[in-house]
Amino acid sequence: MVMDISQFRVKVKETIEQYNLIQSGDLVVVGVSGGPDSLALLHVLKTLRPELSCELHVAHLDHSFRGKQAEEEARWVKELATHWGLPVTIAKKDVPALAREKGLSPQEAGHLARYEFLSGLLKQLGAQKIALGHQADDQAETVLMHLFTGSGLEGLRGIVPVHGPIIRPLLYVTREEIEEYCRAHALEPRRDPSNEKDIYLRNKIRNRLMPWLLENINPNLITTLNKTAQILWAEEEYLEYVTKKKAKEYLAHEGDYEKLSLRRWEEIPLALQRRLIRHAYSFRGAAQGLYFQHVEDIRELAQRGQVGKLLHLPGKIIVEKTYDFLLFYKEGAKKQQKTLGSYPLKIPGRTHIPETNQYIVAAIEREKPQNPGNTVVYLPWPGQPLTYVARARRPGDRFSPKGLAGSKKLKDYFIEKKIPRGERDQILLVASEKEVLWIPGRAVSNKLNSGESERYLVLQILDAKDMTVKIKRV
Amino acid sequence: MVMDISQFRVKVKETIEQYNLIQSGDLVVVGVSGGPDSLALLHVLKTLRPELSCELHVAHLDHSFRGKQAEEEARWVKELATHWGLPVTIAKKDVPALAREKGLSPQEAGHLARYEFLSGLLKQLGAQKIALGHQADDQAETVLMHLFTGSGLEGLRGIVPVHGPIIRPLLYVTREEIEEYCRAHALEPRRDPSNEKDIYLRNKIRNRLMPWLLENINPNLITTLNKTAQILWAEEEYLEYVTKKKAKEYLAHEGDYEKLSLRRWEEIPLALQRRLIRHAYSFRGAAQGLYFQHVEDIRELAQRGQVGKLLHLPGKIIVEKTYDFLLFYKEGAKKQQKTLGSYPLKIPGRTHIPETNQYIVAAIEREKPQNPGNTVVYLPWPGQPLTYVARARRPGDRFSPKGLAGSKKLKDYFIEKKIPRGERDQILLVASEKEVLWIPGRAVSNKLNSGESERYLVLQILDAKDMTVKIKRV
Structure with a gap:
């Protein structure tokens, strides 16, 4: 595909403006692995810096996965930043140990380590933003991954361009455009060989499924999925906005219990019933582990369950039907309550x-x-x-x-x-x-x-x- | 997969009850092509008939696509129905001619011909329902098709179990379960050889993509996609309900114009802005042909466009920005208005x-x-x-x-x-x-x-x- 390379900069700037990703005076921590995405991100932000009136700080984490090679990469990022006249922080974390310790997959542990490193640096520097290099192909893969592994709107909307301090200025340019941008500016990114292996779900989708879909189903699939993600993002935001408003009326926290009111329950639209249940369940954290069938079982309990009936949910959460409420609590929450003496x-x-x-x-x-x-x-x-x-x-x-x-x-x-x-x-x-x-x-x-x-x-x-x-x- | 075959009947009955698909006394027209889905549908409805207190009428359309073979199939369906003691109507339509005449694909023309045949028969018989054999695999394919070709929630929710008189009692059983049901009851369905060709998008997904996904990504993908469709269906219903309420306030029809009010436009949540625009655009029919970028262009016109500015949309629809409104009208609508005389x-x-x-x-x-x-x-x-x-x-x-x-x-x-x-x-x-x-x-x-x-x-x-x-x- 032939592309006017100046368009790249325009597109990125439009994304920044449309979602107000960077404000004048911001200090932006840029996560740079050394791969094409983060390298192009750093480069384009460097050229946009005068227009945006922002400052940049390069951040790189050595995950301790690949020994010497990773150390060499860290050195390379440091040299590049210095060469470009940008301040830089390099850190090393023992991600394999973290994975073992917390019982996480290497990918999950890497994600956690990066998040902690970057948000720690944000705080330490008094910075306002963390810029990451996710792009349209990542987005398309994410939408498919979430669809294939089971998800509602909150997963299908994919990655969002802004979430708290995290910004993703490259979200609406493709991997192909990034590669071309790198070539045009003689940027020589480092390649992470683990990306080429099919062991991870994402890599299977990237390396095997996506090429087939682009050839056999829709050559513009990356763009198509990105537009869908944009539509669903807005719908998810609206539905969560409505649910939160409703939750003020229907959810209350009392001691160890989360109480979901059943007042005129049958009049609440189905979509909001399901979302209220997810909110109630997640009173101690994320609604992870709560599957569609659980939500439907809880709805059944709300509508037709006998008073006093219990449902046991993942995460040792119990739901109990009372006259006017569903009570959500941790298993043992009651037993911990001492029996009243006399x-x-x-x-x-x-x-x-x-x-x-x-x-x-x-x-x-x-x-x-x-x-x-x-x-x-x-x-x-x-x-x-x-x-x-x-x-x-x-x-x-x-x-x-x-x-x-x-x-x-x-x-x-x-x-x-x-x-x-x-x-x-x-x-x-x-x-x-x-x-x-x-x-x-x-x-x-x-x-x-x-x-x-x-x-x-x-x-x-x-x-x-x-x-x-x-x-x-x- | 080993399945308890009695479960099939239970599942279908649950679907019928959950969505209130059949009421006591209903006359149900059952569309029977002769393939496994519609054959199993007819059989299971026949066994459920006493419990549901409904009557059945078999309907079969010969599409004139496959000459002798199709005629033989029609005869076979007629004999089967008669053998089972059910009334039957066989009709023949020249679908290839219809496709040429209306400029439709063979699949679209077939869809239209079936719809006309079945709804005509519904009317003629004074029947209440039309039962179709869509199942969970069709649903999963539909969700993927819509995702791959670009769609918002109204497409991603897939096929619905009830829409007007049309009901789909098999929507939550899989093709595999249907095949097993047919074997267990010695039903010998006819196979449509066009289903085995990859020329159609659906067949590509069915025959090539789905097996790969089931093997490499998620062995329960059919169920996963069906649950997602169910979630999204409820969310789509709710969002359309809210949009229609909002439309009463914001949309008005005046002569040849559809007027979309811009009063406090910026306070309307993004998702509803987009949906209101789709409603305004579709004032003369479906919002087909209106793509995401058009909707975004119209939003841009609403927010920052100059008064008097026009946008030309597919279907020869023009959007004009006025002081307080966006006007939607057919090209030439103004010219058709006669100049006032004196x-x-x-x-x-x-x-x-x-x-x-x-x-x-x-x-x-x-x-x-x-x-x-x-x-x-x-x-x-x-x-x-x-x-x-x-x-x-x-x-x-x-x-x-x-x-x-x-x-x-x-x-x-x-x-x-x-x-x-x-x-x-x-x-x-x-x-x-x-x-x-x-x-x-x-x-x-x-x-x-x-x-x-x-x-x-x-x-x-x-x-x-x-x-x-x-x-x-x-």
Whole structure:
């Protein structure tokens, strides 16, 4: 293909402008392996530097994969940068050791090592951007890789031209154009022989599949796939924007749980149901390992699952259906919660509840508290000792919540309030010998917070951390 | 692969239930070519018929591609249906002639002929559904075909299990499972030899690419691609739902024009900008022929294009930038509009405006009209003949719109009201020798609709179709 070489520079500059990749005054760390892509990147950025009013810093990492040859490459990059009058940082990391240590593939470990090196350098230099040499052929390969290994839009959109500080100015030029640019400017890139081996999925696609597709299916496939990636990028961005807005309404984090509300669930469009589930699942990190069938199983649980039913997901995540929610939590999250003990209240005095690290403070006062409610309660002081206990629920517990004439089973009250079964044993109660009087922070019996007397028993629940501050107010 | 053959029936039934493909009492036309897919489809539907409470009707089209052999196939399908006790309709169409006539490829013509045959039969029988034998391998091939030839989500989502009356109960079983099902039930399908040739893109993908991908990249690729298609289907549905809602606000059809509003355009997410443009472009049919680069060019026109600038698109569609809109219209749409003539008003009387097929009705009345405005106007009758003319604008026209002291150039008035240049010559005016008095339906001069007198000249504009109804009200 005959190409006007000046077009290369124009194209790269257009990409930089369109996505606002570099702002005036930026210091740009350029990742240079020494291969054609990164070499062309460095060269074209060097020629654009005056127009862009930016500064460049060359960065090269020796992965310790290829011994002497890699050291020679590092030296070569250093010399080139110096020759071009650019500051340069060379580093060496034992990537094979990192791979063993973290149980990663060599490619994954290399990726991690590069990311850490470059972002560390960014910080150290106070730089604004990290420029990488990914180009249109990489993009096309990435789209195919993701399609072949299973992916939704977030994979099919491929590589993006800007992500945080990372920028990819070459994303819309092809490998062929880069080779031609290198030839035209007498740049002599180093070749990484591992690129020629078919052992990796990407190399199989690059070396065997892509040539066949270009010859037999579509000679413009690189461009075609890049346009598709651009379209899908925008659609993915929009869908994630909508999902995040929806997540504010539907997702909540509570202790060890991620709660996904099922309010009017069936009215949520299918695509957003799936995305909300992925968001809920990824509350401790990426949604990796969550496959399509898992998402569908979770949807089934949401729609038709019985309350209390559990699903076990990859990463030891459990999903539990409750009345109004799906709860997502790590296996063992519940077991780690200590079983509530039983603590007779010191009246007057402070009773420590070790499992929740709270105190129940009991005082006998001449005045009623100003704002009795669920955290501060009172009753007329009968003048004789009271045997109240702070504890978890017990079978047969009864409760007379404010506003209700008579009492009901505590269990029914919990069901009515749609408190998940798994949470009920963790709820602290204050009970007399006869009945539950107070569910601190949640509800109060109609026996409390009323009546006149000369003295009042005032009970307050306080987190340990608030004790020193608030104790005096009781 | 070893498969429990009873699973096949379960899977198909699940698909039917999940997507509600068949309702009790439905009459289902089953398209049967005689190949393995449609034969298995007919067989499994026959065994499911009692549970689904539906009736079946076999339909077969002879495409006239393969002479004797095709006739023999048609006879075979007829015999099979009869043997199974099912009603059957066989038809023959000269698809090669249709292809020549319509300038279609043989495959496109075959598709069109089948569609016409089956939907005609649906109507004729008063049937509810048309069942087709597409399966998971077809789906995987379709996704790849669309990806390779360039497509957004609407292509990548592939084939859908239900679209209008068309249903595809086999969409989530593989070709391998179908072959096994046929063997297990001693079904002996006919083979279409054209499927084995690589001349068509689909066959290349089926016969050459797919086996390589299954062996070298992912042995579960069929399933993987089918899951992706399912995910993308839901995302496409949601995005189109949002786009259609947005289109109600942003798109309007006016005469030969499709108008896309540019109000707060830059705030519309990129994905929806692109989809709105596709909707606007497809006002006369599908958005076929509109490529990614066209959409981007139109976005550029919207954002930075000068007012009055035109873009020429495939299908002889022109996009014109105006102050507040992008106008989409067929080339020549303007020229087809007749130039407005000049028509002295009959006072009193009716004056026909042939270009717009309207009448201006002039009456001398004792009473002012009750609701004067832009379609009914009046002025005190001076008692002497008035030489008013209905016509298009002319250079130098002046106008004194209500509320403005003094007059202004009509041209400035049009600019101010952001009336597209291309529309200005089509606007009917009523003018005296001195100035424009009335722009029927739009504006009225401060000389009209005021003043007291014994008699009033009342002018009204009416569409021809409203004449018989409304004339008496003047």
